[in-house]
Amino acid sequence: MKKIILAIVLLGMLAACSVPQPTTSPSDSQTKVALFSQATLAKATIIAQAEQTSTAIAIQPTYTATSIPETATSVPPTATTMPTVTVTPIPPTSTTAPTTAPGQAIRLSFASGITNITAEGQMNANTIRRYVFWADKNQLMDISLYGASGATIAISSANGTKLVDFDQGWTWYRDYIPEKGDWYIDIKAGNYARDYSLYLGIPQRLSFAPNTSSMTAKATIPAGKVHNFIAWGNKGQTLKVSVSPTQNFKLSIWHVDGTVLLSGMGDSTSFEGELPEAGDYIINVISGAATPTEITLNLSID
Numbered sequence: 001m002k003k004i005i006l007a008i009v010l011l012g013m014l015a016a017c018s019v020p021q022p023t024t025s026p027s028d029s030q031t032k033v034a035l036f037s038q039a040t041l042a043k044a045t046i047i048a049q050a051e052q053t054s055t056a057i058a059i060q061p062t063y064t065a066t067s068i069p070e071t072a073t074s075v076p077p078t079a080t081t082m083p084t085v086t087v088t089p090i091p092p093t094s095t096t097a098p099t100t101a102p103g104q105a106i107r108l109s110f111a112s113g114i115t116n117i118t119a120e121g122q123m124n125a126n127t128i129r130r131y132v133f134w135a136d137k138n139q140l141m142d143i144s145l146y147g148a149s150g151a152t153i154a155i156s157s158a159n160g161t162k163l164v165d166f167d168q169g170w171t172w173y174r175d176y177i178p179e180k181g182d183w184y185i186d187i188k189a190g191n192y193a194r195d196y197s198l199y200l201g202i203p204q205r206l207s208f209a210p211n212t213s214s215m216t217a218k219a220t221i222p223a224g225k226v227h228n229f230i231a232w233g234n235k236g237q238t239l240k241v242s243v244s245p246t247q248n249f250k251l252s253i254w255h256v257d258g259t260v261l262l263s264g265m266g267d268s269t270s271f272e273g274e275l276p277e278a279g280d281y282i283i284n285v286i287s288g289a290a291t292p293t294e295i296t297l298n299l300s301i302d
Helices: 002-018 032-050
Strands: 116-123 128-135 140-146 152-157 162-164 172-176 181-188 194-201 214-221 226-233 238-244 249-255 260-262 270-274 279-287 293-301
Touching (some): 128 194, 140 181, 162 172, 226 293, 238 279, 249 270, 279 293
Antiparallel strands (some): 128 181, 152 181, 238 293
């Protein structure tokens, strides 16, 4: 009897060993926002660590470019004093699209000290219009097409590098420029003639002097326009920003992945808060003044 019981116990143990053990597998789905955030963080980290000095922007035959610091720097320890740093403007912009012969690219040139341009026009149904602009490697480009229902954009370099194709159906694009030189924005119209508005922004990079985490930057903003700054910070650091004069000006602040820290819908001229993630942050100074005005931006990240 004891032998029978022992045999049953042994059979039960063998059966238990043959049962597959439960396994866990990571989720195979991530949102586009999460993927973009990871890619942006990786790029921002590479940019922050790879280069510590600014590079002068080459002079193009159609306009004279000005210099801009092209990369972010990692945030150093808290400064004991706040140095004044006048940041040089990014490549220049015009506010309207010039008229060119069919098939020719329209050059988007930034006016001195301006960080964005809006080109407006009208396109016939099923036609393509090309714009061209010059930018340095690692600068952030922000491109949006408005008003042209059914229209899409394509983005490529003069060297043949393609970032966006028409068949993707995109009307906006934001990313770091992978190579220095001319870049083309092609607009393909839909089935109807439409007015359109094309926005191109290249924010002005703010970098801290060695062993500081505070700085002051200046810019002259045309009446009713926006000046775009960009600065890199780590998750958990405290961002402090203020602009003066305060009358007729306000701020908006957001991460390059679209996370909003301060909406431009309000009238805030200052901000203090913890950064929710590492990466580049866009700081927009929005002018409501009737004349061009020089502003001072105070920035610290520590």
